[in-house]
Amino acid sequence: xxxxxxxxxxxxxxxxxxxxxxxxxxxxxxxxxxxxxxxxxxxxxxxxxxxxxxxxxxxxxxxxxxxxxxxxxxxxxxxxxxxxxxxxxxxxxxxxxxxxxxxxxxxxxxxxxxxxxxxxxxxxxxxxxxxxxxxxxxxxxxxxxxxxxxxxxxxxxxxxxxxxxxxxxxxxxxxxxxxxxxxxxxxxxxxxxxxxxxxxxxxxxxxxxxxxxxxxxxxxxxxxxxxxxxxxxxxxxxxxxxxxxxxxxxxxxxxxxxxxxxxxxxxxxxxxxxxxxxxxxxxxxxxxxxxxxxxxxxxxxxxxxxxxxxxxxxxxxxxxxxxxxxxxxxxxxxxxxxxxxxxxxxxxxxxxxxxxxxxxxxxxxxxxxxxxxxxxxxxxxxxxxxxxxxxxxxxxxxxxxxxxxxxxxxxxxxxxxxxxxxxxxxxxxxxxxxx
Numbered sequence: 001x002x003x004x005x006x007x008x009x010x011x012x013x014x015x016x017x018x019x020x021x022x023x024x025x026x027x028x029x030x031x032x033x034x035x036x037x038x039x040x041x042x043x044x045x046x047x048x049x050x051x052x053x054x055x056x057x058x059x060x061x062x063x064x065x066x067x068x069x070x071x072x073x074x075x076x077x078x079x080x081x082x083x084x085x086x087x088x089x090x091x092x093x094x095x096x097x098x099x100x101x102x103x104x105x106x107x108x109x110x111x112x113x114x115x116x117x118x119x120x121x122x123x124x125x126x127x128x129x130x131x132x133x134x135x136x137x138x139x140x141x142x143x144x145x146x147x148x149x150x151x152x153x154x155x156x157x158x159x160x161x162x163x164x165x166x167x168x169x170x171x172x173x174x175x176x177x178x179x180x181x182x183x184x185x186x187x188x189x190x191x192x193x194x195x196x197x198x199x200x201x202x203x204x205x206x207x208x209x210x211x212x213x214x215x216x217x218x219x220x221x222x223x224x225x226x227x228x229x230x231x232x233x234x235x236x237x238x239x240x241x242x243x244x245x246x247x248x249x250x251x252x253x254x255x256x257x258x259x260x261x262x263x264x265x266x267x268x269x270x271x272x273x274x275x276x277x278x279x280x281x282x283x284x285x286x287x288x289x290x291x292x293x294x295x296x297x298x299x300x301x302x303x304x305x306x307x308x309x310x311x312x313x314x315x316x317x318x319x320x321x322x323x324x325x326x327x328x329x330x331x332x333x334x335x336x337x338x339x340x341x342x343x344x345x346x347x348x349x350x351x352x353x354x355x356x357x358x359x360x361x362x363x364x365x366x367x368x369x370x371x372x373x374x375x376x377x378x379x380x381x382x383x384x385x386x387x388x389x390x391x392x393x394x395x396x397x398x399x400x401x402x403x404x405x406x407x408x409x410x411x412x413x414x415x416x417x418x419x420x421x422x423x424x425x426x427x428x429x430x431x432x433x434x435x
Contacts, residue, residue: 036107059091066214070213177198182427257388281317299314347369357379361381
């Protein structure tokens with residue numbers, strides 16, 4: 001299996017280079033420590049017994065934030081040191097900002113090609129590797145197996161698309177899952193799917209999502225929220241509070257129904273403000289075109305954080321501010337959930353902030369979680385743009401329902417914490433068993 005993968009990887013990489021080259025050019029930051037992508041890390045010394053070195057891979061900013069509690073719980077065992085890698089440049093920047101001085105080393109995950117992966121392994125020399133969510137790299141796992149290094153998959157999820165893809169490639173799924181010492185699923189549905197695809201049920205458990213353990217930091221009080229709203233331009237001369245609608249990590253086209261809902265509320269007499277946070281900041285020019293075509297005042301955050309005047313729309317085309325900015329809102333729409341998009345962005349953190357949620361039908365990356373949120377009265381799922389507009393307007397008019405949804409979100413989030421500690425304890429036990 002690994003030789004077939006190696007033969008196919010290089011032509012696949014060559015075909016994908018134009019796409020990734022364009023992404024690198026648009027997002028920037030890829031030149032920083034680019035040699036890591038070819039496995040050229042600074043060589044690390046061998047660990048001294050009984051200390052264990054864990055290579056923890058977190059793909060992008062979301063995973064970098066999510067692994068924080070897990071990293072801390074692993075390090076509470078004094079015999080563990082962490083090497084943290086990421087795939088994206090934004091994730092790498094966030095990891096260096098957040099964890100420098102807390103871990104042994106921070107780097108960029110190498111391309112999963114035989115010589116590059118081998119280079120990285122010779123320099124990092126881990127005693128265990130930990131992957132997150134659905135990041136299963138065959139060469140990386142092969143390097144672990146041939147060195148007799150245990151591999152763990154945490155926060156494992158199996159979206160509808162991934163499930164159908166693996167069903168068609170069942171031998172590959174069985175081979176990949178067979179390389180793993182333990183799989184920690186985010187939900188019972190994910191656990192069931194992993195077992196159906198050939199995973200060893202004795203090695204697949206469901207401790208929950210580590211994203212519920214991420215501290216909402218800073219968590220703003222009422223005074224700080226009022227100040228934040230003023231800085232965003234969400235205020236009026238009368239001093240009366242306005243209603244803030246959030247588009248959280250929205251994808252192309254999802255700004256349209258949010259603008260429609262805002263216009264409907266303004267027409268109905270509500271002082272409705274709209275905070276648009278695109279998933280990818282490079283979409284700013286596209287959203288600016290939509291803002292220029294409508295009548296309400298707006299501000300682009302990348303041109304200056306404080307508009308110094310009241311505005312009705314704030315386009316937050318920056319990175320790393322979603323947690324803080326979200327707390328200015330009364331109601332949130334979760335992006336990447338309206339057709340043609342599929343998958344959904346995480347609804348966990350907004351629920352933990354006490355925000356009432358509206359999601360489209362395509363929350364397939366968070367299928368079990370979105371069902372739980374709807375079942376517990378935290379969120380509402382809608383089918384299309386028209387029903388989204390209707391639901392937004394209806395909730396804006398129903399303050400008691402929003403208050404109940406807010407409390408339900410806080411309660412749900414609190415009940416689902418603790419998975420990071422359970423996973424860390426399990427990994428440590430497995431590592432001690434290797435001695």
